[in-house]
Amino acid sequence: MATRVVVLGAGFGGLEVATTVTRECGPDVELTLIDRAEGFVFGFSKLDVMFGRTPPGRVLHRYADLVNPGVRFVSATVTAIDPHTRRIETTAGPFEADLLVVALGADLHPEATPGLLEGGNEFYTVDGAFRAREVLERFDGGRVVVAVTSTPFKCPPAPSETALLMHEFLTSRGLRDRSEIALVMPLGTPIPPSPDASAAVLAAFAEHGIEWHPERLVRGLSDGKALLSDGGELPYDLFLGVPVHRVPEVVAASGMAVDGWVPVDPLTLETRFPGVYAIGDVTSVGTPKAGVFAEGQGAVAAERIVATIRGDAPETRYEGRGICYLEFGHDRIAKVDVTFRAGEKPVGTLVGPSVAFTADKTGFGAERIRRWFGRDWTPADQ
Numbered sequence: 001m002a003t004r005v006v007v008l009g010a011g012f013g014g015l016e017v018a019t020t021v022t023r024e025c026g027p028d029v030e031l032t033l034i035d036r037a038e039g040f041v042f043g044f045s046k047l048d049v050m051f052g053r054t055p056p057g058r059v060l061h062r063y064a065d066l067v068n069p070g071v072r073f074v075s076a077t078v079t080a081i082d083p084h085t086r087r088i089e090t091t092a093g094p095f096e097a098d099l100l101v102v103a104l105g106a107d108l109h110p111e112a113t114p115g116l117l118e119g120g121n122e123f124y125t126v127d128g129a130f131r132a133r134e135v136l137e138r139f140d141g142g143r144v145v146v147a148v149t150s151t152p153f154k155c156p157p158a159p160s161e162t163a164l165l166m167h168e169f170l171t172s173r174g175l176r177d178r179s180e181i182a183l184v185m186p187l188g189t190p191i192p193p194s195p196d197a198s199a200a201v202l203a204a205f206a207e208h209g210i211e212w213h214p215e216r217l218v219r220g221l222s223d224g225k226a227l228l229s230d231g232g233e234l235p236y237d238l239f240l241g242v243p244v245h246r247v248p249e250v251v252a253a254s255g256m257a258v259d260g261w262v263p264v265d266p267l268t269l270e271t272r273f274p275g276v277y278a279i280g281d282v283t284s285v286g287t288p289k290a291g292v293f294a295e296g297q298g299a300v301a302a303e304r305i306v307a308t309i310r311g312d313a314p315e316t317r318y319e320g321r322g323i324c325y326l327e328f329g330h331d332r333i334a335k336v337d338v339t340f341r342a343g344e345k346p347v348g349t350l351v352g353p354s355v356a357f358t359a360d361k362t363g364f365g366a367e368r369i370r371r372w373f374g375r376d377w378t379p380a381d382q
């Protein structure tokens with residue numbers, strides 16, 4: 001009888017698990033992939049849309065177009081998870097799994113920051129980034145504040161990239177001279193595991209006159225001012241915020257989360273519940289919350305599931321490595337190669353920034369859409 005594998009969440013991590021397990025196991029697996037969204041959107045595509053580099057219609061990869069015949073995609077909201085019995089309740093009915101993968105990501109809560117919805121914009125959800133595009137279209141210059149409102153948050157380089165892309169955007173529209181850009185970050189340096197990358201980003205901020213406010217958060221917005229965690233205030237005309245991240249409510253209710261996120265064995269991605277893996281942003285595995293790490297963890301969970309289905313002892317171990325592309329604006333991109341191993345200090349190296357890496361980043365997106373959706377795609381017109 002085929003092994004029933006159920007994957008909750010078709011993001012970076014879930015798509016990788018579903019693709020690999022069905023490719024390797026064929027008829028020996030009955031794989032169900034469940035997601036409530038219409039389709040997948042790369043995180044970096046949100047910035048592309050926000051800054052008008054590509055139209056919204058280009059960046060949505062509809063789950064209805066998934067071509068892998070081994071994957072049974074179910075469009076539904078997961079409403080309950082029993083990690084003991086591996087029984088799932090959804091708006092499309094119940095599912096039972098022999099092996100379960102929880103890849104539900106982090107939920108975003110802009111309403112948790114006082115004044116953010118009324119007086120600012122968040123750019124981390126798909127809708128928020130698409131709305132911010134319209135706000136930017138109308139923006140006539142002034143004081144721009146890009147800020148993080150809580151930790152942890154996805155893709156720690158993204159706010160720095162946003163500040164740099166904002167400089168490019170305002171310059172190209174002739175608005176830079178009458179604008180200021182400030183970045184508020186909880187981190188001490190822009191890319192903590194890579195001193196070289198941090199130095200390059202700080203140099204770019206200095207070159208472009210971007211104010212850097214490290215080691216603080218924005219706790220709320222009031223009367224056109226961002227209220228900082230250190231008691232300070234920053235007036236703004238345009239506020240772009242990274243909203244509060246929380247484990248999805250259905251995961252919290254399942255009892256799987258401890259101190260906010262799902263703990264896993266950092267080498268195997270197994271939870272404390274037999275037959276239940278968790279990968280990506282939903283976990284507290286120790287890597288940053290980013291797609292490249294979710295995908296790497298998905299690959300390891302998938303290989304371990306494949307071995308289990310074949311009756312072998314799973315041996316693949318997670319190494320904690322990921323390569324991130326870092327936008328500096330004006331088509332200059334750097335590659336940061338970082339490794340987070342359990343119990344060790346994270347390390348990272350930088351190459352670039354250079355226009356030569358634009359093609360690399362395009363290839364990164366194209367390769368995944370080919371692998372997961374079986375079609376040709378480029379993030380923007382070349």
Ligand SMILES: Cc1cc2nc3c(=O)[nH]c(=O)nc-3n(C[C@H](O)[C@H](O)[C@H](O)COP(=O)(O)OP(=O)(O)OC[C@H]3O[C@@H](n4cnc5c(N)ncnc54)[C@H](O)[C@@H]3O)c2cc1C
Pocket residue numbers: 008009010011012013014034035036037042043044045046047076077078079103104105106123124125154155158248250279280281282289290291292293294324325
């Ligand atoms: C602006 C921005 C830029 C970024 N840039 C990068 C980058 O350049 N590189 C990089 O590596 N990462 C980047 N990221 C981060 C990256 O997008 C995430 O870390 C990554 O998507 C996490 O993968 P995941 O599989 O854990 O979760 P997700 O990709 O978030 O997938 C979770 C899925 O679960 C579904 N889901 C949640 N709850 C339910 C439910 N109850 N029922 C059904 N379905 C549900 C969601 O619809 C979603 O599809 C960026 C993020 C942002 C916001």
